[in-house]
Amino acid sequence: MAKSENHKPSFKEEKQFDERVVNIDRVSRVVKGGRRFRFRALVVIGDHKGTVGIGVAKGADVTLAIAKAVDTAKKNLVKVNLYKHTIPHEVEGKVSGARVLIKPASSGTGIIAGGAVRVVLEVAGVSDVLSKSLGSSNKVNIAYAVLNALEQLQPQEKWVTSQNKSAKSKKTSTKTSTKKTAKAEKK
Numbered sequence: 001m002a003k004s005e006n007h008k009p010s011f012k013e014e015k016q017f018d019e020r021v022v023n024i025d026r027v028s029r030v031v032k033g034g035r036r037f038r039f040r041a042l043v044v045i046g047d048h049k050g051t052v053g054i055g056v057a058k059g060a061d062v063t064l065a066i067a068k069a070v071d072t073a074k075k076n077l078v079k080v081n082l083y084k085h086t087i088p089h090e091v092e093g094k095v096s097g098a099r100v101l102i103k104p105a106s107s108g109t110g111i112i113a114g115g116a117v118r119v120v121l122e123v124a125g126v127s128d129v130l131s132k133s134l135g136s137s138n139k140v141n142i143a144y145a146v147l148n149a150l151e152q153l154q155p156q157e158k159w160v161t162s163q164n165k166s167a168k169s170k171k172t173s174t175k176t177s178t179k180k181t182a183k184a185e186k187k
Contacts, residue, residue, distance in 0.1 A: 017045040017053075018123050019070055022116050023139045024062060042116075042140055043069035045077075046123025052150065053077040054120070054143050078147060081155045085127040088156055093149025097136035100145040105130050116143040124150060 023042040028035040039062050046052040055073030059065035081088060086104040093100050100117055105128040111121050113131040116139045121129055133142055 017047055017051075017074070019043060019045045019073075020119050020123055021066055022119050022143060024065070027058065039065040041065040041069040042143060043073050044116075044119050044123050044143060045070060045073045046120075046125065048123065048125040050080045050082050050125050051077055052080060052120060052124040052147065054147055056140055078151055080124050080126075080150045081153045082125060083156060085125075086129055087126060087150075087153055089154065089159070091149045091152050093145040093147070093152065095145040095148055096138070096141045098138055098141035098145045099134040100142060100149055101132045101134065102146070102149050103130040104128070115139065117146050119143075120146040120150075 021041060021043055025040045026037055027040050028037045030036075038058050038060060040056065040058045041062070043055045043057075043066060044052065045055070053073035053076045055069040055071065055076065057065055057068035057072050059068055083104070085107065087102060088104065090101070090103045092102070102117075102121075105112070107128055109128045109130070111118055111127065111129055111131075113121060113129065113133075115133075117131050117133060120143055121131070131146075136142070
């Protein structure tokens with residue numbers, strides 16, 4: 001039995017990102033001889049742990065458009081601040097005419113969203129959230145509006161609460177009182 005030297009072991013590349021195709025459109029441009037058709041793909045990628053990216057690209061066929069969109073999404077990854085399995089606070093994102101409102105939800109609620117909003121939130125790793133799409137229904141703009149909203153999220157340490165305000169005011173009041181006593185001692 002002769003071994004085939006042409007046979008190479010095939011290694012499956014393990015994907016670190018979940019790739020989801022949100023939308024594929026056939027677009028055209030008018031030229032002298034008629035119309036030239038191409039395909040535009042909207043792809044969302046994420047690792048379900050707080051990293052998400054969106055890519056839009058055009059290609060001569062669908063697979064080429066998707067591959068280019070995935071490359072674009074990998075170049076534009078964003079890290080999202082999550083709180084347990086939801087978002088830390090209510091936030092609104094706006095891109096062009098599309099507005100998306102996203103609110104945190106209690107555990108077990110699930111993702112109350114549709115279309116592009118649901119896909120972006122799922123691959124980002126959010127499992128309990130409420131959302132409302134306002135304005136334009138353009139899928140590309142809605143996807144980017146969700147990404148814009150997720151970028152605005154502040155981690156819990158940066159929340160401004162009454163406890164944080166009182167702690168800061170105590171620090172500043174002790175600083176001012178020590179300055180006043182130091183000035184009084186100099187006189």
